[in-house]
Amino acid sequence: MTDTVDAVIDVEDVTKRYGRVLALDGVTMTVPRGSIFGFLGPNGAGKTTLIRILMGFIRMTSGRATVLGHDAWTDGVRARERIGYLVTADGLYPDLSGYDQLDYAARISGRPPVWRDRILDALELDDVALRRTLGTYSKGMRQKLALTAAAQHRPELLILDEPTDGLDPLIQRSFEELLHHFRDEGTTVFMSSHDLGEVERTCDRVAVVRAGAIIAVGEMDALKERYSQRVEVMFEHGIPDGIDEVAGVTVVHRDGQVVEMNLEHDINPLLAFLAGHPVKRMEVRPPELQEVFMSFYERRNGLTNANGRRS
Amino acid sequence: MVAAMLTRLLRQGLAGTLFLLAGVLLFQFVYPFIADSMGGASGLENLVSQLPPAMQALAQLSPEFLAMTGIAGFISRAYDHPVYLILSIAAMVAFTGRAIAGEVGSGTLALSLSRPISRWSIFAARIAGVAVLAAVFGIAGPVATWLGLQAAQPAGEVTLSQLVAMALLGALFLWTVGGLALMMSAVSSSTGRVVGWATGYLVVAYFVDVFAELWSILEPARPLSLFWYFDTTDTMVDGRVPTMSILVFGGVGLLAMVLGWLEFRRRDFVV
Numbered sequence: 001m002t003d004t005v006d007a008v009i010d011v012e013d014v015t016k017r018y019g020r021v022l023a024l025d026g027v028t029m030t031v032p033r034g035s036i037f038g039f040l041g042p043n044g045a046g047k048t049t050l051i052r053i054l055m056g057f058i059r060m061t062s063g064r065a066t067v068l069g070h071d072a073w074t075d076g077v078r079a080r081e082r083i084g085y086l087v088t089a090d091g092l093y094p095d096l097s098g099y100d101q102l103d104y105a106a107r108i109s110g111r112p113p114v115w116r117d118r119i120l121d122a123l124e125l126d127d128v129a130l131r132r133t134l135g136t137y138s139k140g141m142r143q144k145l146a147l148t149a150a151a152q153h154r155p156e157l158l159i160l161d162e163p164t165d166g167l168d169p170l171i172q173r174s175f176e177e178l179l180h181h182f183r184d185e186g187t188t189v190f191m192s193s194h195d196l197g198e199v200e201r202t203c204d205r206v207a208v209v210r211a212g213a214i215i216a217v218g219e220m221d222a223l224k225e226r227y228s229q230r231v232e233v234m235f236e237h238g239i240p241d242g243i244d245e246v247a248g249v250t251v252v253h254r255d256g257q258v259v260e261m262n263l264e265h266d267i268n269p270l271l272a273f274l275a276g277h278p279v280k281r282m283e284v285r286p287p288e289l290q291e292v293f294m295s296f297y298e299r300r301n302g303l304t305n306a307n308g309r310r311s
Numbered sequence: 312m313v314a315a316m317l318t319r320l321l322r323q324g325l326a327g328t329l330f331l332l333a334g335v336l337l338f339q340f341v342y343p344f345i346a347d348s349m350g351g352a353s354g355l356e357n358l359v360s361q362l363p364p365a366m367q368a369l370a371q372l373s374p375e376f377l378a379m380t381g382i383a384g385f386i387s388r389a390y391d392h393p394v395y396l397i398l399s400i401a402a403m404v405a406f407t408g409r410a411i412a413g414e415v416g417s418g419t420l421a422l423s424l425s426r427p428i429s430r431w432s433i434f435a436a437r438i439a440g441v442a443v444l445a446a447v448f449g450i451a452g453p454v455a456t457w458l459g460l461q462a463a464q465p466a467g468e469v470t471l472s473q474l475v476a477m478a479l480l481g482a483l484f485l486w487t488v489g490g491l492a493l494m495m496s497a498v499s500s501s502t503g504r505v506v507g508w509a510t511g512y513l514v515v516a517y518f519v520d521v522f523a524e525l526w527s528i529l530e531p532a533r534p535l536s537l538f539w540y541f542d543t544t545d546t547m548v549d550g551r552v553p554t555m556s557i558l559v560f561g562g563v564g565l566l567a568m569v570l571g572w573l574e575f576r577r578r579d580f581v582v
């Protein structure tokens with residue numbers, strides 16, 4: 001059992017099959033209240049499938065999923081009273097004006113759009129644009145409107161599937177700041193993305209999904225610490241023999257006196273090795289999310305995922 | 312929330328619906344003028360007697376029929392005329408096709424599904440839409456007929472109760488068409504597919520009903536056709552909807568809605 005005390009999303013051993021295709025394979029994870037949780041994976045990994053299950057659009061084949069304490073399928077209406085969900089930009093009514101679309105979304109949400117103005121300001125969606133019908137909008141403008149419609153009623157949980165798709169970089173940064181403000185005001189954000197930079201800038205916690213299974217989950221910093229750091233060492237008298245046999249070290253580049261290594265887990269064996277060789281300069285750099293992510297995807301053989309399954 | 316969704320559904324494709332409604336109004340308004348231009352009931356009787364029997368069968372008119380039913384019988388033919396049927400059925404099928412399958416295809420259904428609205432409420436808004444459209448198109452024809460009768464003043468009499476019965480029959484028929492199309496929409500993700508399925512069934516049903524007059528081998532299949540129960544002549548002439556029509560249209564429409572709902576409530580919506 002996972003800890004449900006302060007979890008807004010609690011997913012346990014969720015599997016989803018479409019005929020012979022296994023879209024989700026025993027996914028287990030929790031999203032703590034007050035976090036910005038990134039759900040990271042390439043296209044087709046199962047991110048959207050899990051979101052559809054959480055929203056009650058589709059039924060899981062087996063397992064259990066609760067959102068805000070309510071079963072996602074059987075009691076989803078009560079959960080959705082407190083959720084804001086980002087529909088795809090194409091899922092807006094093209095015959096409505098921007099204002100009409102937002103009003104309609106607010107009306108069927110049953111809650112007043114108290115955050116509308118601040119979101120529109122942050123996303124720079126102006127009055128003139130909002131009076132036009134959506135048929136005249138660019139993809140980016142429709143995405144801004146969809147984001148506003150999702151969050152305008154101050155939801156307790158915001159579920160966003162690829163939220164910044166189609167936004168220009170400046171607006172993307174404004175939106176990321178907005179998410180931090182929402183989090184600070186008590187809203188939990190669960191967002192899927194394949195944009196590693198966005199997740200790294202925005203999220204506190206992250207789950208990495210591959211082929212329908214969670215292969216890593218945890219706080220962003222802890223996740224990075226668990227995986228390889230990049231270490232660059234310049235030796236006084238050339239690169240000594242045996243460095244690539246040090247526990248946890250993988251040499252990735254050699255150039256004269258300089259060696260570049262990936263270091264997994266404990267740094268002490270490396271420090272012990274270096275103690276016997278004069279070092280001119282040493283730099284330890286924490287990994288970027290991209291490196292962590294790629295390490296998951298490159299190590300296909302023998303990897304055990306977060307659910308205890310071999311993938 | 313059901314009201315908000317219903318309004319949204321009806322506003323979608325409103326221009327097309329109004330265009331079809333205008334066509335129904337115009338067609339039924341003109342029909343009394345046609346009757347008048349042919350000399351009323353007796354003039355029509357003489358004219359039809361000149362036609363070969365096969366043509367009379369295809370037109371579903373005969374001198375004996377006109378002698379018995381008069382102008383009301385002739386006017387009743389306007390309600391199973393292909394133009395009227397195509398216009399009113401098109402409105403129902405287009406609406407129901409958009410209401411679920413179209414919204415799945417475009418992704419707009421996610422907007423309703425992601426809100427605190429039960430699937431039953433979402434489906435109920437669609438049922439309400441079918442009921443509203445069936446009522447509007449059912450009533451529109453007889454209203455236009457009445458206006459046409461007032462303007463053309465053909466020889467013969469059509470009473471208000473006859474037109475009210477015709478409105479009820481038309482609404483019941485369209486309710487059934489809407490129910491069947493909504494059921495098809497509940498299992499599909501494309502408006503085009505719903506239109507194709509519904510049109511396919513209705514065209515076959517129409518031809519079975521019409522050609523059974525000429526080709527006796529089709530006679531046993533006639534009760535399977537919805538048009539068999541769309542008895543415009545009896546309804547118009549007697550001034551009341553046949554009980555069998557009420558039972559079949561009400562029952563089939565309701566059954567189709569229930570089957571549609573059973574699929575809608577359990578369906579995976581990939582939106």
